[in-house]
Amino acid sequence: MSAHSHTEGQLPHEPEKATLEGRNKILGFWLFLGAETVLFGTLFSAFLALRDQVLDGPKSQELFELPLVALATGLLLTSSLTSVFATQALHMHKVKAMIWWLVVTVILGLGFLGLEIYEFSNYVHEGHGFTTSAFSSSFYTLVGFHGAHVAFGIVWISLLIGQLAKKGLTVTTAPKAYVAGIYWHFIDVVWVFIFTVVYLMGKVG
Amino acid sequence: MASNHSTEEQRPVRHKVEGPKKHIISFIFSILLTLIAFAAVAGGEINTDFIYIILIGCAILQVFVQMAFWMHMKDRGHTFAIIGILFGVFVVFTCVIMAEYWAWW
Amino acid sequence: MAHGHAVKRYSGLMDWLTTVDHKKIGILYLIAGGFFFLVGGLEALLIRIQLWKPLNDFVSADTYNELLTMHGTTMIFLAAMPVIFALMNAIVPLQIGARDVAYPFVNAIGFWTFFFGAVLLNVSWFTGSVPDGGWTAYAPFSGTTFNGDHGFDYYVLGLQIAGIGTLVGGINFLVTIINMRAPGMTFMRMPMFTWSVFITSALILFAFPALTVGLAALMFDRVFDANFFDPSGGGNAVLWEHIFWIFGHPEVYILILPAFGVISEVVSTFSRKRLFGYSSMVFATILIGFLGFMVWAHHMFTTGLGPVANGLFSIATMLIAVPTGIKIFNWLFTLWGGSITFTAANLFAVGFIPTFVMGGVTGVMLAAAPADFQYHDSYFVVAHFHYVIVGGLVLGLFAGLHYWWPKMFGRMLNEGLAKLTFWTFFIGFHLTFFVQHFLGLMGMPRRIWTYLDGLGFNEMNLISTIGALLMGLGTIFFLLNVVITAFKPKNAANDPWEDGRTLEWTIPSPAPEYNFKQTPLVRGYDAYWKEKMDGHTEMTPAEPIGSIHMPSPSILPLFMAIGLFITGLGLMYSHGEWGKIAGIEAGFVVGGIGLIITFACMIIRSLIDDHGFHIEPEELQDKGVKA
Numbered sequence: 001m002s003a004h005s006h007t008e009g010q011l012p013h014e015p016e017k018a019t020l021e022g023r024n025k026i027l028g029f030w031l032f033l034g035a036e037t038v039l040f041g042t043l044f045s046a047f048l049a050l051r052d053q054v055l056d057g058p059k060s061q062e063l064f065e066l067p068l069v070a071l072a073t074g075l076l077l078t079s080s081l082t083s084v085f086a087t088q089a090l091h092m093h094k095v096k097a098m099i100w101w102l103v104v105t106v107i108l109g110l111g112f113l114g115l116e117i118y119e120f121s122n123y124v125h126e127g128h129g130f131t132t133s134a135f136s137s138s139f140y141t142l143v144g145f146h147g148a149h150v151a152f153g154i155v156w157i158s159l160l161i162g163q164l165a166k167k168g169l170t171v172t173t174a175p176k177a178y179v180a181g182i183y184w185h186f187i188d189v190v191w192v193f194i195f196t197v198v199y200l201m202g203k204v205g
Numbered sequence: 206m207a208s209n210h211s212t213e214e215q216r217p218v219r220h221k222v223e224g225p226k227k228h229i230i231s232f233i234f235s236i237l238l239t240l241i242a243f244a245a246v247a248g249g250e251i252n253t254d255f256i257y258i259i260l261i262g263c264a265i266l267q268v269f270v271q272m273a274f275w276m277h278m279k280d281r282g283h284t285f286a287i288i289g290i291l292f293g294v295f296v297v298f299t300c301v302i303m304a305e306y307w308a309w310w
Numbered sequence: 311m312a313h314g315h316a317v318k319r320y321s322g323l324m325d326w327l328t329t330v331d332h333k334k335i336g337i338l339y340l341i342a343g344g345f346f347f348l349v350g351g352l353e354a355l356l357i358r359i360q361l362w363k364p365l366n367d368f369v370s371a372d373t374y375n376e377l378l379t380m381h382g383t384t385m386i387f388l389a390a391m392p393v394i395f396a397l398m399n400a401i402v403p404l405q406i407g408a409r410d411v412a413y414p415f416v417n418a419i420g421f422w423t424f425f426f427g428a429v430l431l432n433v434s435w436f437t438g439s440v441p442d443g444g445w446t447a448y449a450p451f452s453g454t455t456f457n458g459d460h461g462f463d464y465y466v467l468g469l470q471i472a473g474i475g476t477l478v479g480g481i482n483f484l485v486t487i488i489n490m491r492a493p494g495m496t497f498m499r500m501p502m503f504t505w506s507v508f509i510t511s512a513l514i515l516f517a518f519p520a521l522t523v524g525l526a527a528l529m530f531d532r533v534f535d536a537n538f539f540d541p542s543g544g545g546n547a548v549l550w551e552h553i554f555w556i557f558g559h560p561e562v563y564i565l566i567l568p569a570f571g572v573i574s575e576v577v578s579t580f581s582r583k584r585l586f587g588y589s590s591m592v593f594a595t596i597l598i599g600f601l602g603f604m605v606w607a608h609h610m611f612t613t614g615l616g617p618v619a620n621g622l623f624s625i626a627t628m629l630i631a632v633p634t635g636i637k638i639f640n641w642l643f644t645l646w647g648g649s650i651t652f653t654a655a656n657l658f659a660v661g662f663i664p665t666f667v668m669g670g671v672t673g674v675m676l677a678a679a680p681a682d683f684q685y686h687d688s689y690f691v692v693a694h695f696h697y698v699i700v701g702g703l704v705l706g707l708f709a710g711l712h713y714w715w716p717k718m719f720g721r722m723l724n725e726g727l728a729k730l731t732f733w734t735f736f737i738g739f740h741l742t743f744f745v746q747h748f749l750g751l752m753g754m755p756r757r758i759w760t761y762l763d764g765l766g767f768n769e770m771n772l773i774s775t776i777g778a779l780l781m782g783l784g785t786i787f788f789l790l791n792v793v794i795t796a797f798k799p800k801n802a803a804n805d806p807w808e809d810g811r812t813l814e815w816t817i818p819s820p821a822p823e824y825n826f827k828q829t830p831l832v833r834g835y836d837a838y839w840k841e842k843m844d845g846h847t848e849m850t851p852a853e854p855i856g857s858i859h860m861p862s863p864s865i866l867p868l869f870m871a872i873g874l875f876i877t878g879l880g881l882m883y884s885h886g887e888w889g890k891i892a893g894i895e896a897g898f899v900v901g902g903i904g905l906i907i908t909f910a911c912m913i914i915r916s917l918i919d920d921h922g923f924h925i926e927p928e929e930l931q932d933k934g935v936k937a
Contacts, residue, residue, distance in 0.1 A: 020489065024412040027285060028485045031515055034289035035477060039519035041297025042553060045304035046527065046538065053544025070243055077239065081232040084275050088225060130536060134544035137536035141527065159916060172919055185275045189268050196264040200246045204256050285488055296516050296603050300556055303607070307552070307615065
């Protein structure tokens, strides 16, 4: 029996789960997110242990600019919503809508990154550099790792947009898009903890 | 992938595709929780310990909402996904408890 | 069936460099792991020769520190784990009736990243900057204040790269076992080795990220001047210990659980008896894995965590003895009343049981925090962990290798030589490490380059060194066995031990490229034994004979790993050693190029759809894996 992954005619209902390969990718990715949870958790733990070691640098109460963080949070949260819409379009087999929602997601993600880079450069000018203190090293490592994950996600989704435009929605491209969506939600979830633990709690003291 | 079959037979059944309503409600809920958290800090007059509780509570609620609705964790077929994430959370919880305990003692 | 794409098949060296076949990858892991076992063993012998008499100067103190650091790091990360992965790869898909793992391409990435990480770490020997602060790399000694040369850069970057391979391997086996079992194989019908691989993979999944963070933080401290572990910058040296051991303790369960799985298989097969208490074995394995995440601070009792923390971790550690004890008794009850054959594999397994128990009980002694204040950093600890790792894991691996050698290579190892290997290694092992308990109790600290005369250490150190030489001899016997066997004809039967109970013994030895001509139908635990007891000689197939879909080989995993290797080297030498290119440190440029290579490979893989190829029913001769 021939076993190629493109079907003739009707795409199955949940195309990302239609093949064993797709189901393996989704399960594997969820497990990877379990590992990422521990990764970020360890970074959080290190941050929590070191957040009082400010040395000569500015303290978190003086340093953090909440309006900027609030705006960045709004952008990322909205981008998470738009990526859900993309996944819904996936289930409705509407490639064009999917691509449109993914493009919006990428733009919002770029906005988030831009704001974060702007924020970091401000901090550096105020004397809060990577090497300033244990607090600053762990701050930039934790928030920076998150930012790196956002950047990776942007590149990934952009490449995916290209693939969807060229090859359309198939049982091969569907799991990739589904998994990218889950990844994007996860980094939004991590951000919820970052703005809570790092910024808000840092502002409170 | 080494297997004899890589696509399953799909019966031509009409499936309901869920609309965006649930997701938009989740989104609004998330924004609200975020606003509450920021307001609690910007407000300034509330006791520090109480603020911490509000912040953590909002964060956990928001994460729950996002994971259940946006990441489909409430849908069936996610047993191992849930086990995976929960165990990761458990490991993190242990580490964070130790970090906080150790930093404060 | 006509297909649009050409079927890519390589032969010779290219076959091995591009393979995504779990069986070949298993052999690659075995060769690499075996090689590094010899390297680590040589390091051990040099250590023991230095210590055979007081005030010896066979090697300098600095070299000694390098030897002991590399011995530990090599043995754990570059020898034990790869050989475990070799058995996992070679056997688990066969035991569950699958044709490959869930992600064959990623499986290859796992091997090559391990390999190049291992190479990077050992390049340090050639550049003269060898890590020298113990395999645990405690801060602040591992930072640049006290360790200005590149030794720990090799450690950090080599292990980080190798760790990526391990993590993806863990995910691979979890998904394989969850999603790809043959029809009828429920979780509670899986063989014990597969169960232990499943739990081990879960441990890998959740423990390695902590190591990733620790190594990254140490790298940031060393390369980018961060302040995680540097007290002068507000950092905390004990933080390193926490992060390291949150990884490190699950790591030792990652090491031992597969061995437990092997023992269950071997003891059961060679007693011709079903494993006693299967459900409790599964439960005990899960419990050990779970508890393993809650005991890490028992490596840190003396760091001033306080009595409450010490007490909690003490109790949690002792608790692990309970499920472990369940397993020991179950093995004994399996043997009891069985029709036992003492093949070499079974000798290793039966030798494992009392030896591991000895290591386990000294573990419970160490778990008593107040007592540990005396044992900590003495040879008592060294004795304990060698009993559980060498007397436990390594004996278990030898058992597994002898047991599954015919399935992997199509030939049986010579039984006489194998028994000689066992006795030499086993006696040598006990000679080496039993006396070290007493050395520790007498006050000999660990990691010391030499010791004074007249302290009472002399005779026992001499005995220990003789034991080590015997272990070396045992290893040589094993190598001889491997070489001699390689020249025998490849004519092992499907079920060479004649008492096979599990699915891997239903297919030819070595397994054909596609594993199963037809996926079998599993009707119970010890699936093959069940069929035998019902009078069948073969498994009932669960599907008709059809064309079999296989994954394509690829050279990309090799290049991805090479890219990471180049990045590691570049990052290390980015403090002016290589000058500047266009104003940027040359090291960073090289590092960037390495990353570009790796990402380019990932992008190529994603953009070019390769749907594999098919083996048609006409071609289904039982071709073996060429080894």
